[in-house]
Amino acid sequence: MIAPSPTVANHHAAADHQRPVLARTAGVVLALTVALAVLTLAFALPAVKSKPHAVPIGIAGPTTVTEALQRAAPGAFAVTYYPGVAALRQAVLDRQVYGGLAVDTGGPTLLIATGGSPAVAQLLTQVGASFAQHSATPLTTEDLAPPKAGDPRGAGLAASALPITLASILPAIALVFVVGQRVWIRAAAAVLFAGLMGVTAAALLRYPLGSIDQNFWGVAAGLALGIAAALLFILGLGSLFGRTGLAIGAGLAVLIGNPLSGLTSAPEMLPAGWGTLGQLLPQGATATLLRSTAHFGGAGAESAILVLSCWAAVGTVLMATAALRRT
Template sequence: MAIAAVALPIVIALAVMAFAWPAGRISPRDVPVGIVGTGPASQHAVAALTRAKPGAFDFHLYADRQAARSAIENRDVYGALAISGHGVTVLKATAASPSVAQLLTDVGQQLADKATQQIAQQKAAGAHSPAEPRKHAAAPPGAAQQKAAARQGADGADSPAEILVKAVDVVPVATEDPRGAVFSSVVFPLTVCGILIGAFVTMARGLARPRHRVLTLLVACAVAGLGVYLVAQGFLGALPRNHVATWAILSLDLLSVSATAAGVIRLLGPAGLGLSAAVMVFVGNAFSGATSAPEMLPKGVDHIGQWLPPGAGASLLRDTTYFDGNSGAGHLAVLALWSVCGLTAVMCGHWVTGEARGAKSSATTSGELLPALPRSGGALPVRRHAHAHARRHDDDG
């Protein structure tokens, strides 16, 4: 009772912290962002962002907008900023991360506002320069107004009074899921469903042979992945492209979790179910970055999440659905590694547990001794099979 009263609150507190701490510390950390051009305006923008948000962005320079668009489509950067004297163009990819896309739009607006303020200050300083009164005094009537109008027209042609912001969504999210909420809602239940599949396959009495368990895992994950895809795309329209590949990734995501859970349960028994749930749900889901981006999570957490099936599966699903699999090779390798290790444990786990049971059984049948009888005098221990043989001999006699 005392252990449960102390241990359960600690476990619950840790579980809440695992989800709440990353969510409460969301902030850009080395987010890959492109900068178009190497002119003075681009250099000033990079310097200003570096001073305002140190360590927030990892800038990549591109010669033109087409190169920046290609980098976004290849998942090299989340977006790009094209800055000129007339405006700021934000190239973003809502499909990569709606939160990062909104962040880049806000950054572009901040740069535009700052540039507009600088232009206004320059014009105000030019209008109140001390040389103006002497020039006006020497000039004939009406000449000052003509010069002021000409200067205002020239300034308006070279530098507008307000720098405008234009946002271009290079890779937009599905129209039925404009905020990406359906996508994250689809990803999170996969972890719990995978653990349930692994627990059922391992504990089912009708699946005694390892190869039957492996086959059941493969079939169950494929069918479940198809069901998830039919709901997410057929009903909600959240996974609009690369249909077959998306279904395969959903199935592989389920397999990586379910095979790992089944293998751990096969090796550790019922305790493996709790261990699998703790690692996959309270660590994997919480550190996956599916609702924002891995680069928005605290340092270290982003790497942990991407090495676990929930984080790798969410990233690979996003890469496959919207970016034709670009930058998804590493995530695919992570899911395949977890799947292979889990299936190997399911296939070969009975050797470890079987040898232990066999050793215990052989020790019991051949070498276990009966306890001494509570009689007066010294009672010698008698082997179990010898005692049974003596009783049969006495009955026969």
Template sequence: MSGHRTWREVAVAAVALPLVITLAVLAFAWPAGRLAPRDLPVGIVGTGTASQHAVEGLVHKKPGAFDFHLYPDQQAARSAIRNRDVYGAFVISSHKITVLQASAASTSVAQLLGQVGQQLADRATQQAAERAATGMHSSAKTPKTPKTSKTPKTPTVDAKAVDVVPVATEDPRGVVFSSAVFPLTICAILIGAFVAMAGGLRRPWQRVLTLLVACAVSGLGVYTVAQGFLGALPHDHVATWAVLSLVLISISATAAGLIRLVGPPGLGLSAVLMVFVGNPFSGATSAPEMLPKGVDYVGQWLPPGAGAGLLRDTTYFDGNNGAGHLAVLALWSVCGLTAILFGHRVKGEARGTKTSAPASGELLPALPGPGAASPIRRHAPAHAHAHRHDGDD
């Protein structure tokens, strides 16, 4: 028997654990290694020839990378950026390209749009030079060209970036914001595990109340560090604290609910779901539209991704486009809290720990003192009577 157990443990150590580690690395490394724009919503200001050429060039060079939205003027494009309809916009004219971006939405996307704007400017400059060279070649064949004519100067197209919604000055690269998602997930699972397995919390409402208080206090602590110490969440202080607390509640309630429903395996299930799927698929370090197709949708339906999106919407964009993220977090929170209220842990609580009632005909008063007649009366089992009759015969 011990030999079979030894081989099972060897198999777990040699096969199962390496497989889990490999899948975990794949879950984190694959999305990060395949970052690229996929239907990234951006704006184009104007419908002139220069704008049309720019769109055609981007579609030809990067097919499927951008989802273009046309706006009549720069003010409409800025409003669309603040409303979270697009990540940025290109204002294109014959001599200048202005890139409207929002580093608060994603620093990586803002950098990408800046690079694309510079590429458009270089391409426009090259085309202008080619047209100028063609014109010079045509004029050289004309015999009436005056000798005193000067070589025309090749026009250049400049690119300029304007940050419509900038990230906090204390966190210019947005690393504090993005790096806070992972520890939030881990700590929320720890809160859920403690609440689910704490022996002193015997009533479901006690577990729910303890979880809510712990998440609210933890959210305040996270906000104190992220804003009070690092200055990374500069706007809408109360709303930002509430979002942090809601993110913790959605994850911790899910973990606690799974543990109450299926026992200790629920802790591993919640860790896999939130840490190894939710975190790498959240798009917190870039944007959901920069992740591989399908991964972005999965991530936004899990609390880490929805929480990161709602935190951005609340902190920098006045809550615009945050309704969907809020609904996802609320759904996970309600399901988790419901599981805590009506779920149970394994065997002991499922079957109950009540003392069994005495059998019929038994009297169980207090034990008598020495020498006293015992008042306890018990019916002998049927097989005992049978043995007694056999002895008499």
């Protein structure tokens, strides 16, 4: 029996070694393609499918006004009636509605709140202009939460959505790998980071960006609570389940929480049901809390604070479970 030459044997060995390398490479390429496709869909789909769904607005006037609005934009608005323009104005300032139309003997008055949502304010402006054109009466427009002089398009708050999300993911990853198994040191560091980051983000919105000009400490506290809630939850998952928990938490935040936060438009501008889901997640609640503290003195922030407190409590329970299990 003739043994194979060393050259042939080496060739077969090299081929056998190369096959798993090629398989792994193909797997990495395929996995990255799928991941980027999912990421693209997560961010683009809510924007593409965006349109008004039962946006809360107020009417102070006859029912014919509502009928005209429903004809102009079927299903776009959920209307609440108010006895007069003063009551409607207070409802907008309390964030019960995004705006509304008051019609009396003095002519129609459109109330908007750009700080609550520039997208909804623009929509109401268009609807109000159409109503005035059809009724052949001049329209008075009053912006109860106007954009700031340093940021007339309100782009600063909208652009802060992803950085706020990353502020809960990156520290969680770092603390899990750097601090080791000291769960309560991780928790203390997370709370300290959230407070510092809240003040830092508020300072950036106030000074370089000019997106806020009032209630600085309210904005900072709201941002700190939002970052702490998401960070503690992801950190709890990482403490209990390690890298798998971190991956799950980061995926939920980036692929679901951030796109559905509504900070770039409004929850009611997202596809039906998606906006409601987003408000139950830390990113959506933080977005609502940020707009409330930045433009309305904290009005309408109660539900967001409750949601964020629950997420922070869940994260704390997860970390406590991890500590007890290790003990």
